[in-house]
Amino acid sequence: MENNLDSAFHALADPTRRAVIGRLMDGPAPVTELARPFEIGLPTFLKHLRVLEQGGWIRSEKRGRVRTCHVRPERLHAAERWLAEQRAIWDARTDRLADYVETHLAAEDRR
Amino acid sequence: MENNLDSAFHALADPTRRAVIGRLMDGPAPVTELARPFEIGLPTFLKHLRVLEQGGWIRSEKRGRVRTCHVRPERLHAAERWLAEQRAIWDARTDRLADYVETHLAAEDRR
């Protein structure tokens, strides 16, 4: 896990972490409140937060004894961009396929 | 790794696997050709293919001694859909924020 996308996608590969992102998209929250919906221990939950932070999805600051987490929605861009690129390659390919059909099969029709 | 999105995103969390998807978007290919650009052994590469297959990104058939892999571009939908959902939550939130600014701070201006 070194690359940006590596850690970004890896962070998404877990339902707990996706849920946390979803929750945080709705607004910042402290750790304990974030953890409440899940049935895992706090230490484990903290690990998930670290993965999310490392993946660039969240950030957090501590004031007093409470750490407040908030999402970094910019991360959506990187992920979306990669998917869009793949779609572009795919589209280009299907275009070439259309070309092929047009130049070859259509020619065949004309025979 | 049981959920759809879990395995789908997990498959994306590795540069080799993302590259394979990119390559396959361009058209089907046999295993050895797919593996050529990478500096890992075939057995290791096969594991990556299995992860991609399990994540729903590729499919493959064997004819004679060659196994041909092709991408399943539908998988893009699931991933894109999740990201779009998050963006929607985020947008709803910023809308509420705009409401708040309008009803409260703007009122303050009028004082």
Add this chain to the structure above:
DNA sequence: CATATAATTCGCCATATGGAAAACAATCTC
């Protein structure tokens, strides 16, 4: 101060992951 709360650290464990080498199997091709 005594206690409750919020978060963190520390071991510990089972399983998964990404890598390798070696041997094996199947199928072309000469």
Add this chain to the structure above:
DNA sequence: GAGATTGTTTTCCATATGGCGAATTATATG
């Protein structure tokens, strides 16, 4: 059929992951 090519299986290894409970550190609050 001999030999090359293409995948596959097996075994092994180091490290990462996701989980736990227990102990610890801050910081509020009665």
